[in-house]
Amino acid sequence: MRDFQFPGRSPVLATEGMCATSHPLAAQAALRVLQEGGNAVDAAIAGAVLLGFAEPQSCGIGGDCFALLKPAGQERIIALNGSGRAPAGLSAAALRDRGQTMIGTESVESVTVPGAIDALCRLSADWGRSGLAASLAPAIHYAEVGVPVAPRVAFDWPEGEERLSGAARSFYLDRDRALGVGQVFRAPGQAEVLRRIAREGRAGFYEGEVAEDMVASLRAVGGTHTLDDFAATACAYTEPVSGDYRGHELVEHPPNGQGATAILMLNILSHFDLPALDPMGAARAHLEAEAAKLAYDARDRFIADPDHTSRIDHMLAPETAARLAGLIDPRRAMNQVTWRTEAVHRDTVYITVVDRDRMAVSLIYSTYWGFGSGIASERFGILFQNRGAGFTLTEGHPNEAGGGKRSMHTIIPGMLRQGGRVLMPFGVMGGAYQPTGHVRFLTNHLNHGMDLQQAIDAPRAFAEDGVLGLERGYSDAVAAELAEMGHAVTRLDRPLGGGQAIRIEETGVLVGASDPRKDGCALGY
Structure with a gap:
């Protein structure tokens, strides 16, 4: 037992359901989903997507996720890999020929196709109870009305002043300066993207106008990404x-x-x-x-x-x-x-939820470095991850960069049995x-x-x-x-x-x- 004369906090105890994560608004949103009849998957999606606006330096819909899931009434654990792949046009040999020894963290070559949305849609369809629209509603609300910047988020935000480029500077900075504690961050363009996903599922993100915005924005700065790369994105149970x-x-x-x-x-x-x-x-x-x-x-x-x-x-x-x-x-x-x-890097979010039926979710969600690659889509402001910086350019290495490959990932959810x-x-x-x-x-x-x-x-x-x-x-x-x-x-x-x-x-x-x-x-x- 801790010494109550010193600063600290006690563990939280409850019986019906619980969420633990890195921002109180996300924890509250997840808990509300549980109280309204959703299960742990519904709640984890709600909290995770909201974190993209509460902690935009750490995660977002342009990133990846991994999940471990314990179904209700069972003790088996299911793994879902929501990491995206490099565009088909990425070539380690071509980068070596240009004299590169690594993939730069702010380069368009570091941008792998976002995998998180496909995985969250799959989780909702296969394991959720309330439906995708209910899970995305809290994030849509906060993307529209805004989230006041919390102290730790403000501590990390200045990194973006140097790393953000192009359209991303207008979406994630205030007159070229980092947002401070209490300033309100809004992302109405991404709220619209989430509304489309709520209506259309993964097609609202990987096809149509949203995908076209992402591909056009990446190709404008030298990327090889194509609409086919986005349409082909698929998570995998492992x-x-x-x-x-x-x-x-x-x-x-x-x-x-x-x-x-x-x-x-x-x-x-x-x-x-x-x-x-x-x-x-x-x-x-x-x-x-x-x-x-x-x-x-x-x-x-x-x-x-x-x-x-x-x-x-x-x-x-x-x-x-x-x-x-x-x-x-x-x-x-x-x-x-x-x-x-x-x-x-140091920027990632993690969320865990357990519901009254003892379904348990362990989910980690990231755009890799602070503000990912620093590149955002021109129309909707989707910030792209730089997971491709996790590849090596060493010829013949298992983690050598290549078209359609998934890089070695640092993010790991855990469970103990x-x-x-x-x-x-x-x-x-x-x-x-x-x-x-x-x-x-x-x-x-x-x-x-x-x-x-x-x-x-x-x-x-x-x-x-x-x-x-x-x-x-x-x-x-x-x-x-x-x-x-x-x-x-x-x-x-x-x-x-x-x-x-x-x-x-x-x-x-x-x-x-x-x-x-x-x-x-x-x-x-």
């Missing part, structure tokens, strides 16, 4: 991947998401006595950093479009983790493994940090007995590009000890990601938590 840790099963979305990286990290760390360590101490942070270096190196070797990779079983094999664990010195840092093939029962949908935002964030959150909760809110609140660290970044929650003594171990330690100027979770107790009680690094909350009824 089988989750999973791994055991301390009597629990971590369930993750399979590639092209990086969820297998979190499983490998836990497999490596299972060879050490983490529960015996100080949860805020140097020894634990050291082991976590070393496991991340090795797991992310494996990630970059094996994770790509599932049509182009076949080594995930090897990555998740117990003997692989055992060999990697043997490389870790508990007292000394290894040199940073060069693992970064994707451009690092125990004894065959789904115990908790959860997610941790933060780009490349996300597998480490899953591991950090789960080990806080499972090893050290922290409640969900404490497990999310606790300070974070991340080893990246040869530097171990520490949030300010770590003491100076711990930072000094890590430096003595050989880590190049720095204090981070921004928090590491965000996170939300809902635990489904056998008593019927739902326990929710939401990250103070964001503006959101958990709400139940």
Whole structure:
């Protein structure tokens, strides 16, 4: 139990239904959908699409999503891949011939076809109860009347001053300046797009005037995108991947998401006595950093479009983790493994919903970097993601850029299962940090007995590009000890990601938590 004399918040408890996400208006909208008879899928769609206007730097209808779904009355978990593909005309060889060694984060080549809308339409049709129009109504309302900019959103918005270009500057800046706390952001053009989707389904986005606006806008700045690329967009149901840790099963979305990286990290760390360590101490942070270096190196070797990779079983094999664990010195840092093939970013949203029938949704939704590619469609103001920056231009690599391929993705929804029962949908935002964030959150909760809110609140660290970044929650003594171990330690100027979770107790009680690094909350009824 937390010390009530210090700042903090308690977990939220309810019995009928719950939503946890990174903005209160989205959580409230999802809860209202539940109270009006919708199920967890209806509510998750409502909250997620609204987040595109509450946190436009992080997500939007020009982005991608992944979802894990536990149907009502069942304990199986279904994965839905809502990541879009590169246009057919994208060629790594052509980019190499132009002297490029990577795909620029503000280039039109980084724009992959948005996959989220197709996936959300499919989820609604296959699993929803209230219908797509009811789910989109809250987002349409807020796109029209506007959303006051929240403090964390205002903290992130200035990035757009440099990254936004062309028409996007008029849609997402105020006289070329970032919006500040309390200013109202409106997107009437996207409200019209959502009305068309509510009437026509996915065709309202991937065909007709909306698709024509997107394609014309991309081709005007040198893109190879075609109407056929948009019309061909299709999400796919897949089988989750999973791994055991301390009597629990971590369930993750399979590639092209990086969820297998979190499983490998836990497999490596299972060879050490983490529960015996100080949860805020140097020894634990050291082991976590070393496991991340090795797991992310494996990630970059094996994770790509599932049509182009076949080594995930090897990555998740117990003997692989055992060999990697043997490389870790508990007292000394290894040199940073060069693992970064994707451009690092920090902007994503996550939403989880559990309804009264115990359908559970774990959904993550993103345009990748802050304000995606910085490119928006001229008429409707749809901001395009830059997921293509997640490709490599290395010839022959499984994640090599190519027409019709899906890039390696950083966004990963998670679920935890125990004894065959789904115990908790959860997610941790933060780009490349996300597998480490899953591991950090789960080990806080499972090893050290922290409640969900404490497990999310606790300070974070991340080893990246040869530097171990520490949030300010770590003491100076711990930072000094890590430096003595050989880590190049720095204090981070921004928090590491965000996170939300809902635990489904056998008593019927739902326990929710939401990250103070964001503006959101958990709400139940």
